[in-house]
Amino acid sequence: MNKELFVEEVKKLGIILNEEQLKKLEIYCNYLIEYNEHTNLTAIKEPEQIYLKHFYDSITIVKAIDFNKVNNLIDIGTGAGFPGMIVKILFPEIEVTLLDSNNKKIAFLQELTMKLGLKKVNFYHGRAEDFCVKNREKFDVVTARAVCNMTLLSELCLPLTKVGGYYIALKGSNEEEIDDSLYAIKVLGGEIEEKITFELPIENSGRNILKIKKSVNTPKEYPRRYDKMVKNPLKKNGK
Numbered sequence: 001m002n003k004e005l006f007v008e009e010v011k012k013l014g015i016i017l018n019e020e021q022l023k024k025l026e027i028y029c030n031y032l033i034e035y036n037e038h039t040n041l042t043a044i045k046e047p048e049q050i051y052l053k054h055f056y057d058s059i060t061i062v063k064a065i066d067f068n069k070v071n072n073l074i075d076i077g078t079g080a081g082f083p084g085m086i087v088k089i090l091f092p093e094i095e096v097t098l099l100d101s102n103n104k105k106i107a108f109l110q111e112l113t114m115k116l117g118l119k120k121v122n123f124y125h126g127r128a129e130d131f132c133v134k135n136r137e138k139f140d141v142v143t144a145r146a147v148c149n150m151t152l153l154s155e156l157c158l159p160l161t162k163v164g165g166y167y168i169a170l171k172g173s174n175e176e177e178i179d180d181s182l183y184a185i186k187v188l189g190g191e192i193e194e195k196i197t198f199e200l201p202i203e204n205s206g207r208n209i210l211k212i213k214k215s216v217n218t219p220k221e222y223p224r225r226y227d228k229m230v231k232n233p234l235k236k237n238g239k
């Protein structure tokens with residue numbers, strides 16, 4: 001996706017990018033490519049692919065929610081910053097926390113944040129389930145893209161979401177994975193408000209954005225330890 005088409009497609013999502021934001025995205029793209037030469041951050045290395053599969057794909061999250069009304073957000077398993085860093089560039093007023101268990105990715109994001117001169121960005125190097133011990137139900141919005149299956153992901157994300165807030169999962173077209181997670185979402189205090197289905201431009205691959213409202217508190221026993229979540233996923237009859 002070249003930059004002209006990127007700007008045009010983003011406009012269709014209702015976002016008009018200003019010069020400063022476009023410049024920040026350009027710096028981001030260049031720095032990602034440069035850093036990736038010595039430290040493995042992403043398999044996507046071509047600028048046009050980065051604009052499509054990382055930048056544009058992250059921006060589709062605006063289909064789910066009006067970010068102008070959001071105060072704080074955490075991106076779980078943010079990797080090289082998707083979608084959390086992109087939301088921060090588009091909506092600089094939001095206090096964004098970027099969390100990942102891989103310290104190389106957090107180090108990259110800290111340097112990038114300085115390069116871009118962004119304020120109100122927090123970092124956490126560690127696992128989501130550990131972070132939750134002190135940060136339970138603190139976030140208006142919890143996001144995640146490509147971290148793990150919906151059932152596990154819900155146990156990582158819903159405990160961090162404020163009652164009345166949203167957990168937004170950016171997913172591919174695997175409907176079975178989504179159906180499988182319905183029980184977990186309910187047990188964890190969530191409720192699917194909307195499932196937004198569409199295709200990524202150019203390559204036409206399927207996408208689902210799950211907009212999940214946190215309607216009641218998550219029972220205290222969740223999240224469990226990661227090995228327990230994996231061994232005994234939250235499914236009806238434990239299946």
Ligand code: SAH
Nearest residue numbers: 077078079082100101102127128145146147
């Ligand atoms: N969201 C990014 C990265 C996806 S790769 C993107 O869409 O491009 C998945 C990332 O999740 C990895 O960086 C991995 O370190 C992180 N991760 C997986 N499980 C995690 C957990 N329980 N807590 C924190 N980070 C986790």
